[in-house]
Amino acid sequence: MKPFEFHCPTKIICGKESLHKLPDALEEHSVKKPLLVTDGNLVKLGIAKHVTDPLEEANIPYVTYDKVPPDSSLDVVNEVAKLYRDNECDGWIALGGGSVIDTTKGAAASISVGGKDFATLQGAEILKNQLDPFIAIPTTAGTGSEVTLVAVIADTQAQAKLSYTSYRLVPHVAILDPALTSSLPPRLTATTGIDALTHAIEAYTSIQKNPISDALALYAIKIINQNLAKACAEPGDLDARTNLAIGSLIAGASFSNAMVGVVHALGHSLGGLCHIPHGHAMMLLLPHCIRYNISHGYHAGLYGELLSSLCPDKDLTGLTASDKDHLFETELFAINEFYHNTYGVAITLSELGVTKEDLPAVAKQARYDGAALYNEQEITEEVAMSILEAAF
Ligand SMILES: [Fe+2]
Numbered sequence: 001m002k003p004f005e006f007h008c009p010t011k012i013i014c015g016k017e018s019l020h021k022l023p024d025a026l027e028e029h030s031v032k033k034p035l036l037v038t039d040g041n042l043v044k045l046g047i048a049k050h051v052t053d054p055l056e057e058a059n060i061p062y063v064t065y066d067k068v069p070p071d072s073s074l075d076v077v078n079e080v081a082k083l084y085r086d087n088e089c090d091g092w093i094a095l096g097g098g099s100v101i102d103t104t105k106g107a108a109a110s111i112s113v114g115g116k117d118f119a120t121l122q123g124a125e126i127l128k129n130q131l132d133p134f135i136a137i138p139t140t141a142g143t144g145s146e147v148t149l150v151a152v153i154a155d156t157q158a159q160a161k162l163s164y165t166s167y168r169l170v171p172h173v174a175i176l177d178p179a180l181t182s183s184l185p186p187r188l189t190a191t192t193g194i195d196a197l198t199h200a201i202e203a204y205t206s207i208q209k210n211p212i213s214d215a216l217a218l219y220a221i222k223i224i225n226q227n228l229a230k231a232c233a234e235p236g237d238l239d240a241r242t243n244l245a246i247g248s249l250i251a252g253a254s255f256s257n258a259m260v261g262v263v264h265a266l267g268h269s270l271g272g273l274c275h276i277p278h279g280h281a282m283m284l285l286l287p288h289c290i291r292y293n294i295s296h297g298y299h300a301g302l303y304g305e306l307l308s309s310l311c312p313d314k315d316l317t318g319l320t321a322s323d324k325d326h327l328f329e330t331e332l333f334a335i336n337e338f339y340h341n342t343y344g345v346a347i348t349l350s351e352l353g354v355t356k357e358d359l360p361a362v363a364k365q366a367r368y369d370g371a372a373l374y375n376e377q378e379i380t381e382e383v384a385m386s387i388l389e390a391a392f
Helices: 019-027 039-043 049-057 076-088 098-112 187-205 211-233 238-258 262-274 277-294 321-341 358-365 372-374 381-390
Strands: 009-013 034-037 063-065 091-097 133-139 150-155 160-165 172-176
Touching: 009 019, 009 238, 019 049, 019 133, 019 172, 034 049, 034 076, 034 098, 063 076, 076 098, 098 160, 133 238, 150 262, 160 262, 160 372, 160 381, 172 238, 187 211, 187 238, 187 262, 187 277, 187 321, 211 238, 211 321, 211 372, 211 381, 238 277, 238 321, 262 277, 262 358, 262 372, 277 321, 277 381, 358 381
Parallel strands: 009 172, 034 063, 034 091, 091 133, 133 172
Antiparallel strands: 150 160
């Protein structure tokens, strides 16, 4: 076995009404005046009240930034950092999906180095100081950002998604309250859920995998696939929502240590250049990337090992390792078909308005994405083009 390190220091508070523990979590970290970072939609839908009510009941003063867009950028990160500094805040609450949590990570990182422009901090392990206390409250079950060392931020000028990785970026506390995700519509539930599934699958096949990330990935795949269709069919099913949130968090802890691969390299590039939402990009690309890998002999046998987590009831007796790999690929295509047929989720790039002319630039940028470093095979432009054309 290769030597490895595993890092997951986040305190996890999970379950119905767990947001009532927010004041205690702030007190534990001596936070007197947090900055709540969220988006306008969550305020409009009344979801932000689940966080502001306990703060007000406990007489904790706070400042709010509620303008994080779905595809946050370096400018937003710097604006949030300025608001934090101007108001002399001393802790962070990120309430939202990946864009909100990653924006908050960026702003917290900028503050930790004296308010430097976040654009200058790109790369791995560039942060030397601890972030101020950071509480992440996800409202989608997908990115796992509440426990990961990654922040992905758009550079709108370069039309690229920039990946920042540092153990300093791992939030101190994650609060998973199913009430926050129960109004998420089926299409968004499905695509963000497939993002989480992709984290677990890519972590299991990454060159940086280890026995702990493997164990987490296997469990995450099982719990996500068992609950995703249920949460889409019954958005208010709090058990399914809680399980999905746990699955997403566990997949996050797995890939935060093992990292991701080709699906994310291509997906970041599609996000930066064609503005395809991250989860949707994952859903579109996942089976095609796996088909490519299997047909070229990459990760032989590993995908098959995931089958009993993805489909625990399937009889696999008599199947060879190669049969299982192919069956895993078939099952992933079937999952996409199901969400396409049931909820009208687009499963081709052309349905989302991407043109053939867009593909070469996407392929070129994917080659240089940070996720490409952890993929077994080199992601050349030819490899990327062949996958993108298949997903077109
Ligand atoms: Fe992802």
